[in-house]
Amino acid sequence: MIFEWKVAVRFLKEGKGQTLFILLGITVGVGVMVFLNTLITGLQDNMIDKAIGDSPHIWISGDADFYQLKDTGENSQSARGNFTVKDTSLGDWELIEEILKEREEISAISPVAEGNGFVTKSGQTSPVLVRGVDLEKADAIYKINDRLIDGTASLHGNYVIIGKELAEENEIVVNDLITIQLANGTTQTFTVSAIFDLENKSVNSSWIFMDLSRAQKLLGLRNKVSRIEMQVHDVFTAEDVMTSIANRFEGIQAENWMESNASLLTALQSQRQSSLMIQAFVLLAVTLGISSVLAVSVVQKSKQLGILKAMGTKSRSASRIFLFQGGLLGIVGSALGAGLGIGLVKGFLWGTSLKTGVPLFPLHLKAGSVIPICVLAVAACTIAAFLPARKSSKLNPVEVIRHG
Amino acid sequence: MDNVVLEARNIKKSYGTTVKTEILHGISFSLAEGEFVSIIGYSGSGKSTLLNILGALDTPTSGEVLFKGQEYGNMSEDQLAEFRNQNMGFIFQFHHLLPEFTAIENVLIPTWIKMGNASKKHVNRAKELLELVGLKDYMHHKSTNLSGGQQQRVAIARALINNPAVLLGDEPTGNLDTETTEQVYELFRNINKELGTTILIVTHNDQIAAKSDRVIEMKDGNIIRDYYNIQT
Numbered sequence: 184m185i186f187e188w189k190v191a192v193r194f195l196k197e198g199k200g201q202t203l204f205i206l207l208g209i210t211v212g213v214g215v216m217v218f219l220n221t222l223i224t225g226l227q228d229n230m231i232d233k234a235i236g237d238s239p240h241i242w243i244s245g246d247a248d249f250y251q252l253k254d255t256g257e258n259s260q261s262a263r264g265n266f267t268v269k270d271t272s273l274g275d276w277e278l279i280e281e282i283l284k285e286r287e288e289i290s291a292i293s294p295v296a297e298g299n300g301f302v303t304k305s306g307q308t309s310p311v312l313v314r315g316v317d318l319e320k321a322d323a324i325y326k327i328n329d330r331l332i333d334g335t336a337s338l339h340g341n342y343v344i345i346g347k348e349l350a351e352e353n354e355i356v357v358n359d360l361i362t363i364q365l366a367n368g369t370t371q372t373f374t375v376s377a378i379f380d381l382e383n384k385s386v387n388s389s390w391i392f393m394d395l396s397r398a399q400k401l402l403g404l405r406n407k408v409s410r411i412e413m414q415v416h417d418v419f420t421a422e423d424v425m426t427s428i429a430n431r432f433e434g435i436q437a438e439n440w441m442e443s444n445a446s447l448l449t450a451l452q453s454q455r456q457s458s459l460m461i462q463a464f465v466l467l468a469v470t471l472g473i474s475s476v477l478a479v480s481v482v483q484k485s486k487q488l489g490i491l492k493a494m495g496t497k498s499r500s501a502s503r504i505f506l507f508q509g510g511l512l513g514i515v516g517s518a519l520g521a522g523l524g525i526g527l528v529k530g531f532l533w534g535t536s537l538k539t540g541v542p543l544f545p546l547h548l549k550a551g552s553v554i555p556i557c558v559l560a561v562a563a564c565t566i567a568a569f570l571p572a573r574k575s576s577k578l579n580p581v582e583v584i585r586h587g
Numbered sequence: 588m589d590n591v592v593l594e595a596r597n598i599k600k601s602y603g604t605t606v607k608t609e610i611l612h613g614i615s616f617s618l619a620e621g622e623f624v625s626i627i628g629y630s631g632s633g634k635s636t637l638l639n640i641l642g643a644l645d646t647p648t649s650g651e652v653l654f655k656g657q658e659y660g661n662m663s664e665d666q667l668a669e670f671r672n673q674n675m676g677f678i679f680q681f682h683h684l685l686p687e688f689t690a691i692e693n694v695l696i697p698t699w700i701k702m703g704n705a706s707k708k709h710v711n712r713a714k715e716l717l718e719l720v721g722l723k724d725y726m727h728h729k730s731t732n733l734s735g736g737q738q739q740r741v742a743i744a745r746a747l748i749n750n751p752a753v754l755l756g757d758e759p760t761g762n763l764d765t766e767t768t769e770q771v772y773e774l775f776r777n778i779n780k781e782l783g784t785t786i787l788i789v790t791h792n793d794q795i796a797a798k799s800d801r802v803i804e805m806k807d808g809n810i811i812r813d814y815y816n817i818q819t
Contacts, residue, residue, distance in 0.1 A: 186699035190687075197687040490683040493644055494745075495672020495700045497665045581644050584679055584757070585635070 187500055190491070191507035194484060205476045206516050209560065212469035213520020216462045216556045218527040223458040225546035227451050231418055234447055235440045237326050237381065239293075239412035240421040243279075243428065243437045244271040271436065272296075272407040279432060280411060288424050291323035291414040296395055298402040298409070300365040302345075304353040311349065312389045313363065315398020315408075324414050327379050327392065333357050334377030338394040342376035346387035350378045363391065369401050466559065470567045473512060477505055477571035481578075488575050489583025502572035509568025513561035520560065521553050591656070592752055592785050593618040593641055598650035598660075600636055610636045612808040613650065618753070623779045623786045625796040628805035634789040635757055637805070641787065642675050642755045643667045655752070672701050676746030676784070680758040684730035684738050684745075691717060691726040694745045701749060709748070716744035720774060736767035743774060747784070754778065756788035760795060768792060 296315035334357035720740035
C-alpha cells in the first residue's frame with residue numbers, strides 16, 4: 184500500500200500542470216456545491232421563518248361533534264341570532280397544557296380565548312378579533328415585545344395591546360381609551376398600553392391582545408379557551424407532532440401550518456429538488472473530468488507501469504496507484520472546494536450587506552451539509568479512477584518493453 | 588548438473604488466435620549457477636521471446652520452464668509477478684527508469700514492490716550498489732538528468748537490489764556507444780564474479796558475446812549453436 188501511495192503521489196507531483204488543472208476542476212465543483220447548498224438552505228430557512236416563524240405551527244381546539252355526543256350541555260351548541268354556532272372551545276385546557284409542556288419537541292405553548300367584536304373610538308367603528316392571552320406565553324410565539332412600535336406591553340387590569348393599522352385608522356395612540364363591543368353584546372372600555380406591528384396587515388388591523396381571564400369572562404367562555412397554539416423546534420416535524428397530540432387527547436381537533444401552507448411547502452420542495460439536480464450534474468461533470476484525465480494519464484504512464492509490472496508489481500497493485508490518485512485528488516480538491524464554498528458564502532453575505540448593512544438573508548454554514556458534500560466528492564473521484572485503474576491493471580509489460 | 592538455475596524443456600510459443608505463428612519451436616537448454624551466457628541471433632529469431640519466458644514475463648504455449656527444479660510456466664499472473672520480483676533482475680535496452688524518481692529511488696523500487704517500504708538496511712544496500720556501478724555521486728539526481736550509460740548502470744543496480752539469482756538483459760548495451768558498452772560489460776563481469784549472479788543477455792554485440800562464458804545462437808525459433816568460449 185505504501186508503495187502504491189508513494190508512486191501515486193509522485194505521479195501527481197511530477198505532472199504538476201495536469202494535477203493543478205484537475206484540482207481546480209474539483210475545487211470549483213465542490214465550491215459551487217457547498218455554496219449552492221448553503222444558499223438554498225439559507226433561503227428556505229429564511230422563507231419559512233418569514234412565513235411561520237412568528238406564528239403558531241400547531242393549534243388545537245375542541246371537537247364540537249365530540250362534545251355534542253358526550254353531553255348535551257348548554258355550551259355544545261347555541262343559537263345566536265338566526266344561525267347556529269358550533270362550540271369548539273377547550274374545557275380541560277390547563278391539564279392539556281401541562282401535558283404538552285412535557286414534550287421536548289414543543290418550544291412554546293399559548294392558550295387563547297378569542298372572539299369577534301367591534302372597537303369604537305370617537306364615533307368610528309372597526310371589526311376586531313379579541314385574543315385573550317397570557318402575555319408571556321403569547322410573546323414566545325408572536326414576539327410581541329420585540330415588535331412594539333409604541334408603548335410598553337402590558338395586559339394588566341384594563342390594558343390591551345392593539346395593532347398598527349387599527350391604531351392608524353382610528354387615530355388611536357398609547358394610553359387612549361377604546362370601547363370594545365363583543366358579539367354577545369358585552370361592552371367595555373380599555374386603555375391601550377402598546378401598539379404592535381406583526382408585519383401582517385390583517386393582523387395589524389384586527390387583533391387586540393387582552394388578558395386571558397378577562398377575555399374568558401367577556402366572551403362568556405367561563406374557564407374554557409378557544410384553542411391552544413404551539414410552536415415546535417423543527418417546523419417540519421409539525422405534522423408528526425400534531426398527529427401524536429391528536430392521538431393523545433380525546434375530543435380535540437388539531438391543525439398545523441403544513442396543511443394551511445401546502446403551496447409554500449410545494450414551492451420549497453421543488454426549489455430543493457432543482458438545487459439537488461444542479462449539484463448532481465456538477466458532481467457528474469467533475470467525475471467525468473477526473474475519469475478522462477486519469478485515463479489519459481494511464482496512457483502517458485504506460486511505460487512506467489510496464490516497467491513496474493516487469494519488476495513484480497501485481498495488477499491489483501497497479502490499479503491501486505490510480506485509485507489512490509483519484510482519492511487523493513478528491514481529498515485535496517474537496518478541502519480546497521470547501522474553502523472556496525465558505526469563501527463564496529462569506530462573499531455573498533458581505534456583498535449583499537454593502538448597501539443596507541445587513542445581508543439579504545442570513546446564511547449558516549453547517550458542517551452537517553459541507554462534510555457530506557466532501558465525502559461524496561471523494562467517493563466520486565475514487566469511482567472516477569476505476570476505469571483508468573482497470574486499464575492500467577490490464578497493461579501487458581511485454582508490449583511496453585518490446586516497443587520501448 | 589546439480590547446480591542448474593534455469594531450465595527450459597521443449598518450450599514452444601505461438602502468437603495469434605486464428606492464424607497461429609510459432610515463434611519458438613521447442614527450445615531446451617539449462618543454465619548453471621554462476622554462468623555468464625549470451626544469446627545471439629538475427630532479429631526475429633525468437634531471442635527476446637525466449638528471454639521473456641525465462642524471465643517469467645511471458646508464459647510458454649507448451650513446454651516447461653523450471654527455476655531450481657521448480658516449474659513456474661503455469662503460475663498465475665500474481666504468482667509470476669512475485670516470482671519476478673524475488674528471483675529475476677531485468678535490464679532492458681531502453682533503460683526504463685521511472686523519470687519521476689531519483690536514481691536511488693529507482694534502485695529501491697523492487698524493494699518497495701516487495702515490502703511496501705525500504706528499511707535502512709535496504710537503503711544502505713542501494714547505496715552500495717550505486718557505488719558498485721560507479722554512481723555514488725548521482726544518487727539523488729532525477730533519472731532524466733543522467734546520461735544513457737549512467738541510466739543503464741542505475742538499471743543494473745536496480746536489477747540487483749533484491750539479490751536475484753539470475754540477471755536477464757535484453758540488449759542492455761544496444762543503445763550505448765563502444766566505450767560505455769565496455770564499461771557495462773565489465774560491470775556485468777564484476778557482478779558475475781563477486782556476487783555469483785547468473786547472467787543471461789540477449790545481444791547483437793559480438794564483443795560481448797565473445798567475452799561471455801557461453802554463447803547460444805538462435806535462428807528462426809531454434810537453437811542452432813550452443814558453445815563455451817575458452818576463457819583467456
